[in-house]
Amino acid sequence: MAKPKVAFYWCASCGGCEEAVVDLAEDILTVVAAVDIVFWPVALDFKRKDVEAMKDGSIAVSFINGAVRTGEQEEMVKLLTKKSGLVVAFGSCSHLGGIPGLASFWDRDAIFERAYKGVPSVRNPEGIYPQQKTVIGGVELELPEFHDTVRTLDQVVDVDYYLPGCAPPPDLIMSAITAILEGKLPVKGSVLAPDKALCDTCPRKDSKPDKLSIRAIRRPHEIIADPNKCFLEEGIICLGPATRTGCGERCINANMPCRGCFGPPKGSLDQGAKMISALGSMLGVEDEDKATEEEVESLVNQVDDPAGLFYMFSLPASLLRRKRMG
Amino acid sequence: MAKRITIDPITRLEGHGKIEIFLDDKGDVSKAYFQVPELRGFEKFSEGRMAEEMARITPKICGVCPTAHHMASGKALDDLFKVAPPPAARKIRELINSAFMAEDHTLHFFFLGGPDFIVGPQAPAADRNILGVIRKVGLDAAKQVIDIRKKLRNVITKQGGRVIHPVCNLPGGVSRGVTKEDRQEYIQTGKDAVEFAGFALKAFEDVVLKNKEYVDVIVGDIYKHETYYMGLVDENNKVNFYDGDIRVVDPEGREFVKFKAQDYLDHIEEHVEPWSYIKFPYLKAVGWKGFVDGKGSGVYRVAPLARLNASDGMATPLAQAECEKMYDVLGGKPVHNTLAYHWARLIELLYAAERFLELAQDEEILDPNVRTIPTAVPDEGIGVVEAPRGTLYHHYKTNGKGIITEVNLLVATLNNSAAICMSIERAAKALIKGGNVSDGLLNMVEMAFRAYDPCLACATHSLPGQMPLEVNIRDPEGDVVETLRRG
Amino acid sequence: MKEPTIVGFLCNWCSYEGADRAGDAHLECPANIRTVRVMCSGRVEPEFVLQAFREGASGVLILGCHPGDCHYKKGNYKARRRISLLRKTLGQFGIEPERVKLDWVAAGEGERFARVANEMAGTIRKLGPLDLS
Numbered sequence: 001m002a003k004p005k006v007a008f009y010w011c012a013s014c015g016g017c018e019e020a021v022v023d024l025a026e027d028i029l030t031v032v033a034a035v036d037i038v039f040w041p042v043a044l045d046f047k048r049k050d051v052e053a054m055k056d057g058s059i060a061v062s063f064i065n066g067a068v069r070t071g072e073q074e075e076m077v078k079l080l081t082k083k084s085g086l087v088v089a090f091g092s093c094s095h096l097g098g099i100p101g102l103a104s105f106w107d108r109d110a111i112f113e114r115a116y117k118g119v120p121s122v123r124n125p126e127g128i129y130p131q132q133k134t135v136i137g138g139v140e141l142e143l144p145e146f147h148d149t150v151r152t153l154d155q156v157v158d159v160d161y162y163l164p165g166c167a168p169p170p171d172l173i174m175s176a177i178t179a180i181l182e183g184k185l186p187v188k189g190s191v192l193a194p195d196k197a198l199c200d201t202c203p204r205k206d207s208k209p210d211k212l213s214i215r216a217i218r219r220p221h222e223i224i225a226d227p228n229k230c231f232l233e234e235g236i237i238c239l240g241p242a243t244r245t246g247c248g249e250r251c252i253n254a255n256m257p258c259r260g261c262f263g264p265p266k267g268s269l270d271q272g273a274k275m276i277s278a279l280g281s282m283l284g285v286e287d288e289d290k291a292t293e294e295e296v297e298s299l300v301n302q303v304d305d306p307a308g309l310f311y312m313f314s315l316p317a318s319l320l321r322r323k324r325m326g
Numbered sequence: 327m328a329k330r331i332t333i334d335p336i337t338r339l340e341g342h343g344k345i346e347i348f349l350d351d352k353g354d355v356s357k358a359y360f361q362v363p364e365l366r367g368f369e370k371f372s373e374g375r376m377a378e379e380m381a382r383i384t385p386k387i388c389g390v391c392p393t394a395h396h397m398a399s400g401k402a403l404d405d406l407f408k409v410a411p412p413p414a415a416r417k418i419r420e421l422i423n424s425a426f427m428a429e430d431h432t433l434h435f436f437f438l439g440g441p442d443f444i445v446g447p448q449a450p451a452a453d454r455n456i457l458g459v460i461r462k463v464g465l466d467a468a469k470q471v472i473d474i475r476k477k478l479r480n481v482i483t484k485q486g487g488r489v490i491h492p493v494c495n496l497p498g499g500v501s502r503g504v505t506k507e508d509r510q511e512y513i514q515t516g517k518d519a520v521e522f523a524g525f526a527l528k529a530f531e532d533v534v535l536k537n538k539e540y541v542d543v544i545v546g547d548i549y550k551h552e553t554y555y556m557g558l559v560d561e562n563n564k565v566n567f568y569d570g571d572i573r574v575v576d577p578e579g580r581e582f583v584k585f586k587a588q589d590y591l592d593h594i595e596e597h598v599e600p601w602s603y604i605k606f607p608y609l610k611a612v613g614w615k616g617f618v619d620g621k622g623s624g625v626y627r628v629a630p631l632a633r634l635n636a637s638d639g640m641a642t643p644l645a646q647a648e649c650e651k652m653y654d655v656l657g658g659k660p661v662h663n664t665l666a667y668h669w670a671r672l673i674e675l676l677y678a679a680e681r682f683l684e685l686a687q688d689e690e691i692l693d694p695n696v697r698t699i700p701t702a703v704p705d706e707g708i709g710v711v712e713a714p715r716g717t718l719y720h721h722y723k724t725n726g727k728g729i730i731t732e733v734n735l736l737v738a739t740l741n742n743s744a745a746i747c748m749s750i751e752r753a754a755k756a757l758i759k760g761g762n763v764s765d766g767l768l769n770m771v772e773m774a775f776r777a778y779d780p781c782l783a784c785a786t787h788s789l790p791g792q793m794p795l796e797v798n799i800r801d802p803e804g805d806v807v808e809t810l811r812r813g
Numbered sequence: 814m815k816e817p818t819i820v821g822f823l824c825n826w827c828s829y830e831g832a833d834r835a836g837d838a839h840l841e842c843p844a845n846i847r848t849v850r851v852m853c854s855g856r857v858e859p860e861f862v863l864q865a866f867r868e869g870a871s872g873v874l875i876l877g878c879h880p881g882d883c884h885y886k887k888g889n890y891k892a893r894r895r896i897s898l899l900r901k902t903l904g905q906f907g908i909e910p911e912r913v914k915l916d917w918v919a920a921g922e923g924e925r926f927a928r929v930a931n932e933m934a935g936t937i938r939k940l941g942p943l944d945l946s
Contacts, residue, residue: 012366016389016490023479023490072363099386102371105905111367115605116598119369119734120721122605123595123614130365134601137357139330139348141601144363167389167490219728221378221407221497224697254487254494255501259382273859276902280859280895288890289881300897304729307905308375312383319863324907324945374905 013066097316193246353761400495406707516683628716834923855888
């Protein structure tokens with residue numbers, strides 16, 4: 001029986017998801033033996049023409065990483081989806097928008113202005129910007145269109161499954177690939193990781209007091225975090241309560257707080273909103289009945305950059321999607 | 327009849343890249359353009375973020391060299407908050423960085439650039455990949471490669487939390503010290519790495535240097551540019567990946583300038599072209615004269631060969647010996663032959679391994695004091711390290727609360743962008759004559775690009791191993807008259 | 814001209830009653846407030862507010878029991894902190910924080926309800942419709 005065909009593609013990506021596949025190390029050989037990789041721009045024949053020539057649905061699974069932010073990426077993911085049976089959003093960027101999603105607090109003009117005119121090292125007296133079409137010496141060169149807004153994969157094509165993480169850990173990748181090869185997949189639209197929040201599996205959870213109350217917010221460099229205590233208890237904001245588990249708490253184990261790369265737990269529509277809710281509950285719980293309006297405001301104002309922190313990986317996937325430009 | 331050749335995509339670049347080659351009426355190459363069709367906007371969307379989060383955000387620029395960004399960011403944050411990490415923290419950071427340099431250089435040599443030499447630039451396409459490498463150097467060797475990378479990456483995972491996008495750096499230190507047990511493991515890993523590096527250099531000697539055909543390609547004219555060279559050096563002008571001053575030598579090897587990270591803006595400027603999203607750094611004092619080399623042009627190069635050229639040698643004994651040997655063979659400093667990057671990369675691999683072992687054996691690395699709490703009001707910070715692919719600059723400005731107001735980044739490969747364009751054009755011009763485009767062209771042009779190990783080097787999965795290239799030759803109406811395909 | 818829509822989350826024990834009283838007394842209240850009854854102001858998730866904006870609302874008014882009078886004792890305290898943090902976050906999204914308001918209306922305060930509701934309608938009228946396209 002023919003081996004199932006598999007494709008990998010990358011949009012606005014850092015390549016970390018590609019590295020994650022490489023980090024499967026010896027395990028990758030099992031995978032490679034079981035599938036036929038027909039398309040992987042980084043390593044194999046990337047020809048749009050070849051993909052176009054394939055029969056619709058003939059690729060069993062396409063793993064797509066990276067957020068969608070150029071015209072070329074949009075075209076490619078649409079093409080791949082047409083030719084694939086299943087589409088898996090691989091990694092935070094395709095799942096939620098990821099770090100590149102932070103660009104949706106700005107627009108194309110703001111980004112170009114900074115990169116090509118604003119930074120102190122650039123010397124660009126004519127104010128040249130990269131163009132979609134440049135005519136130079138009688139020939140025409142093209143660049144893909146740069147969108148104002150960063151999009152998740154499912155905002156462009158129909159996605160079957162999500163493999164979360166920045167990058168997804170090797171064990172999650174192997175489970176997902178095995179599940180696909182064995183045809184043992186959950187309901188369409190599922191995130192291929194446990195449904196619970198990170199707090200549930202956190203090695204520090206037993207140290208949490210019954211009532212968690214944050215008296216003062218501390219930024220991670222302002223104190224030395226006790227490696228056995230819940231970060232929130234010490235006033236360091238950790239996105240654990242609003243983040244799906246499955247990562248193995250790699251950051252926590254390095255004594256650094258969670259920044260939410262797995263996205264919201266099941267049932268939540270908006271990771272940032274979830275975190276606002278959770279943090280709001282914990283701030284100044286002691287004496288909450290005695291706090292004046294000013295004291296409440298003052299406590300809340302200790303939270304710096306809530307939007308950037310709570311939506312660090314998930315801005316494009318959020319309910320508001322992007323900043324409203326004036 | 328002018329023609330246009332499009333090579334799309336080129337691989338081994340973060341995101342995508344393409345090459346456009348234009349032929350004149352005689353069928354010779356008049357111009358070639360290397361275009362980077364991608365931008366994400368880190369220099370803008372970092373604004374408004376808490377400064378310490380930059381160490382979590384900037385590694386996402388690149389999933390292959392996240393550690394480099396994490397280090398540059400850590401140093402920029404130290405500078406920003408005017409705080410010095412305790413000695414153990416500094417050593418831990420350099421330990422992690424050395425492990426990273428070693429494993430990344432290994433990845434590139436054996437899986438990416440190396441096959442061109444280990445197997446041969448004219449070898450059949452099907453052999454120019456890791457399988458061909460295995461055939462040439464043996465299966466055991468390949469296992470060693472996978473194994474040493476795993477061990478080195480394990481160090482980064484243990485200390486940095488995760489190897490893809492480590493998290494341990496904070497302003498003033500690292501979040502985690504080294505335990506006694508881990509340190510024993512690291513010492514063994516260091517010894518294994520030094521031995522492996524020696525093996526890699528031996529393999530290079532046996533397979534490449536003893537083969538006249540390969541040596542001719544390396545020292546030939548096709549892959550050569552006489553540029554300035556930049557790299558980080560310690561107080562003895564030896565190569566250092568983590569700290570030091572930035573030194574630039576001119577095409578004749580004389581020191582042109584040496585400056586502190588904080589003064590980088592006095593020395594480097596960036597040029598913009600409308601046909602690429604990437605910018606082109608050059609030496610301010612010399613000026614932008616276009617995509618040309620020579621003393622009169624501000625184009626400079628970074629990364630392994632450049633670092634060796636810009637320094638007075640290596641700080642560790644075995645690497646120093648290998649470095650001297652390279653310059654002996656290639657005719658003294660500076661070496662301008664682009665393909666020598668591969669050799670320089672292996673010498674750096676050995677240095678990284680030796681340095682890693684030195685640090686692991688240093689008693690101070692066990693000191694549990696790894697954090698200094700900042701007390702000063704932050705305003706501006708600059709941090710520079712050497713990434714595998716070149717000098718990496720992080721520059722942050724904040725308000726008094728440590729919220730980012732401005733960011734400037736000069737990212738490793740970026741420093742080489744002009745040189746990459748020049749190398750591609752030069753190779754194309756030398757190889758395509760009279761309108762003849764052959765399969766050999768494809769690989770030889772790629773070799774010009776690949777030597778720099780541009781930012782994303784993930785073609786490790788070249789198991790069936792071919793480089794996907796399609797060359798379309800169009801007539802003036804734009805219709806394809808011939809298609810050459812490889813892979 | 815059509816007035817921009819305001820979604821009102823009213824808590825079952827206090828403000829919903831207060832709204833009823835306003836109605837009984839035939840007090841002039843804005844017609845563009847769509848009320849949703851929740852058991853407690855503490856039930857109002859920030860997600861509800863964002864979803865309301867997403868679906869076309871230009872303002873969200875949340876009314877709970879006065880501090881100290883919450884039927885569930887502490888729900889409104891949590892609401893206070895959540896909504897305050899949400900407003901700060903909305904500012905970073907380019908959405909005027911005034912578009913979300915949390916206030917207190919007791920069961921018997923028909924007049925207070927009318928006043929608060931009318932004030933909100935006035936604020937939103939001045940800010941104009943929220944265009945998220």
